Amino acid sequence: MEKMKVRELMRPIDEFPRISSRATFMEAVESLDSADLAFRAGKAPERIVLVSDERGRIIGKLSPIDVVKALEPNFSYINDLKIGFHKHLVQASLDSMKELYRVWHNPLLDLWQKATSIRIRDFINRPQPDQMVHADDTMDTAFHRFVEGRHGSLFVRDGGEIVGLIRFSDVYRKIKEAMRLAPVGEATAETV
Template identity: 30%
Template sequence: MKTYKIEDLMVPLSEYATVTIGATLFEAILALETAQGEFDQTRYRHRAILVLNKAGEVVGKISQHTALKALEPQYQKMAAESSAAHYGFSVSFLKDLQEQYSLLDGALENICQKAAHTRVEDFMSRLGEGEFIEADASLNKAIHMLVMGHFQSLLVRKQGILIGVLRLTDVFAAVFHVMKSCN
């Protein structure tokens, strides 16, 4: 049975989509498109953009989910008011919320303007310590962190330096490969 290492599964930082603080949502989406086009087409495509500060350090992440939320400022306000807003609400209640707050009214009509004026630091997810894993950690630890943290990816460090991104899709593919080899 093959042994997988975090470094073998991760995407090197140099191959990942990045933007710096001050970039717009539009610039972030272009960076993602460029990274996807240059990435190994036999692997799953990138689904996130890393945000760097002026010193080149990763300070945040933008997922596809986060980018869509950025189109409607009310989503940020609602999330701040109720951190449990996504737990257990009915479809009809969520529809009522959309209508009551006029969520996304005109979002597609104004998408170019919003994308050009919305700065990444205003909506990016800030990184928590639980989103980092050491390059020499076990795959078991990575699985535990991804599952318990509900993360789509972990940032990989080696001797304190960020070297890559370990994505849930790549970990799943490795686990699936092990399952197939059992038969």
């Protein structure tokens, strides 16, 4: 597997449902529901919904956590602060900042009313460098990104465009196959 390229295990973007970044908040919710139903019915390999820009290029993926974060407009500000702080920031400090910015203090109905005017482009997270690999990278690069970032999938780029996703579940399946085909020999006194 050391010589295997990412492109050999990636799934092309055509395998995933898409939604426009101009779609409404409610369209995002409906799209996620449809993806979930297709996954549960065995018609889709994953619940992933890709987000495309005006030109049809993939700019991210939509998840339920994105929808929930969109309900609280100050949440993204807190997350931005968290990224800039030192790793050892005490949780108490973060909690007091959340209190200061009143994250989740409005009743859910009020938040829902505000969310009806939101578009996906207003709350979607763009892929970060640690969430991407190049199609011609070897699998060790993907392994490193999966382990370090604890990602369920990584975006695959080729020529500057996102062309697919590599899912951890596919990588793990391939690792199991490789281990079963090449069992480790029994250790002897001479080899230890």
